[in-house]
Every structure is written in structure tokens, then in C-alpha cells.
Amino acid sequence: MTSALTPTAPLVRGRGAPVPVRRSPLSTGWTLRPLAGEVPDRVTAAGPIAATVPGSVHTDLLAAGLIEDPYLDRNEELQRWIGLADWGYRVPLDWTPDGSTRQEIVFEGLDTVAEILLNGETLARTRNMHRTYRLDVTGRLLDGANELEVRFASPVRAADAASLELGYRPHTNHHPYNALRKMACGFGWDWGIDTASSGIWRPARLETWDGARIRDTRVSADVVDGVPTLTADILLDRDDAAVLEVEVRIGDTVHRQVLQPGRDTAHVVLRLPDAALWYPVGHGDAALHDLRIALTVGGVQVDQRSQRVGFRSVSVLTEPDESGTGFRIVVNGATVLVRGANWIPDDAFPHRVDRARYAARLTQAQFAGVNLLRVWGGGVFESDDFFAECDERGILAWQDFLFACAAYAEEEPLWSEVEAEARDNIVRLAAHPSLVVLNGNNENSWGRQDWGWDARLDGRTWGAGYYYDLLPGLVAELAPHVAYTPGSPFSPDPDAPQNDPAHGTVHIWDLWNEKDHPHYRDYRPRFVAEFGWQGPPTWSTLTASLSDDPLTPESPGMILHQKAIKGNDKLTDGLVAHFPLPDDMADWHWAMSLNQAVAVRTAVEWFRSLTPTCTGSIVWQLNDCWPVTSWAAVDGYGRRKPLLYALRHAHRDRLLTVQPDGDGLLAALVNDTADGWDGTLEVERRRYDGQLLARSQRPVTLAPRSALRIALDPQLVTPRAAASEVVVLRFGGRTAHWFFTDYRHSALSDPGLSVHATPTHDGWIVAVQAKRLVRDLMLLVDRVDPEAVTDEALLTLLPGERVELTVTGAVDADPALFADQLVLRSANQLVAARPRVWDTRLVREWRENDQEHIIEEA
CATH class of the missing domain: 2.60.120.260 (Galactose-binding domain-like)
Known part of the structure; x- marks a missing residue:
């Protein structure tokens, strides 16, 4: 062939x-x-x-x-x-x-x-x-x-x-x-x-070519002095004496430039005052424009390039203030409060990731409220398909240069290789409006300071010449409309500590490695570029990729698919303060999955409660490259873990959360929309059985793009019986809960759930009602059908409350499965004195008139 x-x-x-x-x-x-x-x-x-x-x-x-x-x-x-x-x-x-x-x-x-x-x-x-x-x-x-x-x-x-x-x-x-x-x-x-x-x-x-061809195009679509401006440098190869013509067409605007013999570059600047701007999600439309660059010889087109561009301005501001040095990403003059996720190659063999797979993964990112993806420096310069999907969805993209967790020689031949790859990829990616940050390295500046490198380096170069000289110079030359940072984490002063929460960006890993997730609240960072908590892949992915018999947290396949140093020990240490350690594998899997979700939700809600001191967080990580226990929200087979739902809750553009404030509590409200947020803040303290113990109301108004912290009345939110009381806040369609004790020390019991499953054309509506308080209710529908998903998860219901969950997939499933103890999960199952064993003798009633399955407790 x-x-x-x-x-x-x-x-x-x-x-x-x-x-x-x-x-x-x-x-x-x-x-x-x-x-x-x-x-x-x-x-x-x-x-x-x-x-x-x-x-x-x-x-x-x-x-x-x-x-x-x-x-x-x-x-x-x-x-x-x-x-x-x-x-x-x-x-x-x-x-x-x-x-x-x-x-x-x-x-x-x-x-x-x-x-x-x-x-x-x-x-x-x-x-x-x-x-x-x-x-x-x-x-x-x-x-x-x-x-x-x-x-x-x-x-x-x-x-x-x-x-x-x-x-x-x-x-x-x-x-x-x-x-x-x-x-x-x-x-x-x-x-x-x-x-x-x-x-x-x-x-x-x-x-193959003859006479002339387009070697490269360097395109930026910026906003200059308030006017959308296209700048294009067209670099040609030519080997004859013909007169060439370059045509640049964007929308209805056409520019033609004649190049006499011997001239091999065209520089075009077009001011387009009527062009719509490109905005990140939540700030406006992600307007894109078709750009076409053509080369003609004697009236015959011999070459052309086409792409979509978006006009936006971007800057990264690191301004000193009373709290240290901030870090703000500003697009079209407005600060974007970042709700981000780190991105790794979506497959250990990146050639297998096509446009459809990028689209699926970015759809999951949107589901989780993500507005920025950081392409981590230990992977690849991502493909144009990835950035095109970000462009169309208004998702900001941050691309690391490819240096991660190591010292790098600055001598030849490495220096020239780095320069060549940087030139290639800056030019390739610069026209994508979603690309807002090019970053010098991942953790290398921090590592040089804090990981004991100096003695081992013994005077050798370690990469500073790349991060503070070569790369910023190339970005300024080839993509001045894209912001540059020297590293992640970083402080603006290169001689200062590079992982200082008060200055620039920070990576927070001492919680996962050494402490416990409530200690995220010990930090008051300006911007968090990495943090995270481990959890296993979904059950369907785990059992499809491992044949261990028996399957345990320490069986051979599980250990090989756990790459973190002492990873299982850290999982256990991070769990036992909150839940008893299960001996059953299914319960272990649910406990670790839930604890991952709770840990990250705790962090994100805390960081957002500090707005505007903290202007964003980027969780580690969105995706996985193979089936593995990891920090990802989407596992290596593309399935949603509970963490993805936790991010969806914590990333809502309008957030209501309860946070500790000294010896008391406060309500934190964040309005990351262009509209005001008005309403009545209701504060209740209730017993787990639903009895109302105290209540207050007050009108609250939030301006667009603003945040508010409201101290709660100590008499209202001080418990009489901490293990069995909860604070409930309601405002503007949002509900938040505060529990006074950790899960394992609370009075959670069998919630007495009733489950009603109604078939739809592509799945089910599963209605769940609680007789008693239930925390973190979730349908693990991948146990029913590996490709099934539910629209909501990790819900807290008070006695008598009801929720309807929309399940897509599992169309041929036995409806009884939605009430199975391994599918319908909650925190209650993990902490009740005797975890409830669901009675499989379920009463089913078929209503011919509406084709509804009703499943009730026997």
C-alpha cells in the first residue's frame, strides 16, 4: 500500500x-x-x-x-x-x-x-x-x-x-x-x-510548490486604544522574480498588498471599529471572525491560510496592596474571577485525542462551571483543536511552556531546541483569543528555592535564563497581545519566595501531603494555581481496567494504578478524621470519592469567599490520561467522578456559602454576573429531624461582580446539640448548609429514602424524598450503565424535602437499581452506627396512565 x-x-x-x-x-x-x-x-x-x-x-x-x-x-x-x-x-x-x-x-x-x-x-x-x-x-x-x-x-x-x-x-x-x-x-x-x-x-x-508559498502567518487580534485591531505578518518563501499579491480578508474588510520581486514579508494592520469583541464565558459572547489570507501570482491563487480569530485585550496585573501582591487576569478591561481547572494530556498517547474528544471534555468543564483551563507544563503544547474549542466556548486558556518539576540545563543543544519549539508554538497558538497566559514553568522556580536543589546543582544552570530572558522575549516579539508569567507558582520579585500565598500565585499541596482539608481555610491566598485531593476513578472504570481478585485498596492492580508516593496512606489519613475507614471495597470506593469531592469543595468555596482578595483558583485536575487513582474530576475513561459535581456547586456564578469566622460563622455571597443580586437572606438553625430552633431574615443587595461577607448572629448559629443541628441559609434561589461537627461525629442516621423512577425517551427522572436528613445524596449511575450520567449530585435534603434527578442513559435498566444501596449513595451510609442494608424486596407499582415506576421502602 x-x-x-x-x-x-x-x-x-x-x-x-x-x-x-x-x-x-x-x-x-x-x-x-x-x-x-x-x-x-x-x-x-x-x-x-x-x-x-x-x-x-x-x-x-x-x-x-x-x-x-x-x-x-x-x-x-x-x-x-x-x-x-x-x-x-x-x-x-x-x-x-x-x-x-x-x-x-x-x-x-x-x-x-x-x-x-x-x-x-x-x-x-x-x-x-x-x-x-x-x-x-x-x-x-x-x-x-x-x-x-x-x-x-x-x-x-x-x-x-x-x-x-x-x-x-x-x-x-x-x-x-x-x-x-x-x-x-x-x-x-x-x-x-x-x-x-x-x-x-x-x-x-x-x-510541493513553485515560485512562492506562505511559510508562516503571525496573527494577533487585539484591542488597541479601544478599537479591534488585526495585525498580520505574512512570511513567504519565494524563488522567482514574479510580482506577488497578498490578500487579507476578514468579514467584509479586504486588504490587498503587492510585493515586488525580492520582498518576502507583508505587514498588515487593520482597524475594525465595528467588529464584535470576544468575551470569556459569563462576560459576554465569544464572538469569532473568519480570517483568510491568500497569496496570488499573476492572478492565480497559489496558497492560502484560514482561521477564526477573536478580538480581545488581556493583561495580568500584579499590583501591591495592603494584603501583599495581587494577581488578576483582565480581559477587555474587566477582571475575570477564575474558576479554573488544570489540564493534562487527555490520553497517555496524545495522538488518540481528536476534536470530538476535546469537545466532550470541555463540555464537562463547562458543566463544572470552569472558565479557565491551564495546560500544565509536563504535557504538550495543546493542539489547535483544543484551543478552537476553548475559543468557541469562551473558556480562557493558559498554556505552560514545557518545563515541570525539574531543573533544566541552559547549555546547547537544549537552549536551541527550547527556542525553536517556543517559536513554533507561540506563532501557532497566538491567534486563538482564548489563549490569555503563556507561563514559563511549573514549580521549577519554587523547587529551586525550597526543594534542596542548590547543593545538588553545584553551580549548574537550572532554567532561569529561559523563564526570565528567552521566553518573555519571544512572547514580546511574537505574541505581545498574550500575557506572560515566569512560573507557577510565582511572586513578581524573582528573588522573593516563589510560593508565598500573599504574593502572585500559589500552589497549595501541604494539605494533601501533610494536613487535612479544613486547613485550606488557614490560607488567604491571592490566586491559587494548583491544589487538589485524590480519589479513585468511577467504579465502572475501576472494574473495567482491573481484574484483581479480590479487588482491594492494596491489591496488585490497585497499587500499580496509584502513582502518588504513599498515596493510599494519604487517602486514609485524609479520610479518617471525617469518616470511619470502611473495610468493604464498595464502601471504601464511595468514601474516598466523596471525601475528594468534599475536600475540593471546601477549598473552592473558601477561596471564593475571600473575593476580591483572592481572584481565582485552578483545581488540580480536570482530566486523566488513563484509569488511575488521582486528583481528576473526570476519570481516564471520560466518566464523571463525584468531584465534578462538587465543582459544579462551588463554581456557580452566584455562590452562597457558610464559612467560619473566628469563633462564629459568616455568610459569604459572591455575585459573578453582570446583574445585581437582590433578595432576602434567610438563616435557620434546625435539628436533624427538621425542628426549627431559630430563624432570622434580612434584605441583601449585591452589585454586579461583587462579593459580600455577613457575620451571623452568634445567638442564632450557636448550637445546643452540635452533633444533631444544622444551619441552613437561603438566598436568591441558593441554599447552603453548615454542620457543627464532622461527618463521623454527627447524628446522621438512615434517611428513610423513597425513590420514584420515571422513564423518559433517553433515560429516567428519579425522584428521591427523605424522611430524615441526608447529606451528599448521589446516584452512582455508572454502576447501572457505565455511560449513564445524572444532572445533579451531592445534595443535602432536610426531612420531607424531595429532589428530582435527571438520568441520561440506562434506558433499559431495571428501575429498582436506582434504589440499590450501591447506586443511591449518601454520607449517612458511611457514618450511621449500623450502615443500612437496603431491602431488596421493593414494592413496585406500575401506573399505566403515566408509565411511572414507583419504588418505596418495604
């Missing part, structure tokens, strides 16, 4: 007609074979196997049936030989001269240490996963049959060798990923599988 490169009939150059640029994908006909290493006999015996481009060694071996799924059980351990081997990709390339005078082979991504050969002749050697390579093959392509080959060296061995050549630098995890420009988490992380794969991971193509 050969690559599809048969050209259309060429324009006849002898008549002076220009030849348009042709871009022909190199996506089919590839084969893969091992070149060196301790490769199993079955793999060697298989000979060359079919390979997919874009793709990777692991996924090709999997498709050929030569390895088991790396995500399952303990297969990761059994497949370490893959990263220690060398691999070769080959493709036959049939080419017929097409009238072009220039031919190039383009690889958008090679992972990582590679030699590229055409007809046995070396074209280039590469050492960077994050760059695009454009290889001139003019005069090297034969008329007819050719062979293109890419040989990949073992990334594990290459990283080890590079570490010796550059000199040791401190790093986390077990491979010296900081010596090689490969995705750091490809070597494993404290949530990530160690694949150390190789492959042609982004598209490849053959480009």
Missing part, C-alpha cells in the same frame, strides 16, 4: 502559469518494526506490522495484537521493554513530478529522538517532540518509487545519555525527562502511566 500522492494535472510552467502549493498527507501505508533492544520473539517474528500515522509504537503493537492494552491490570510493568527498544517506521512514496520546483517533507511531531531517511539517505536527526520539522527534498525525490523511513532511538536510553552529556539536574520521578525535549509525563508521573513510547505523533505530509 502506498501513500496517496497522485497529483492532479499540473499547470504548465512553460506557459508561465504558476503551480499552486500542494499538501499531500503521508498518513497511509506505513509499517513498523523493531530495530534493536530486548524485544520479545513474538514481536520480532511478526515482522513489519501496519502502522498508523499519527500514532505511536504502543498503539500499533496493540492494534496488531502483539501486546495487551497498557491501561489494564499490570501491563505497564510487562511492557517496559518498548521504551528500551529502537523502532523503525517505513512508507513507500510514489511520486510523479507535478510541475513544482520545490518539494518538502513536513513532520508536525516526531516523538522524539529520530533519524529521517529518504531512499537510504539521511535527511535530518531530531531530538524534540514539540517541534515541526520541514525537510527540503528538492532533487532527492525519484520519479516513481521512493522510500521514506523514520528510525526512533529508545527514549529511555536517550534521556539517560543526554543527562550524562548535559550534567545531572534534579527532577521528580524516576527518568531524567528534563534532559530531553519529550513530554515529561510520557515517562510517568504521580498520576501517569510510564509508557516512554515513540512514534510519528502528529500529521506528516509532502508539500
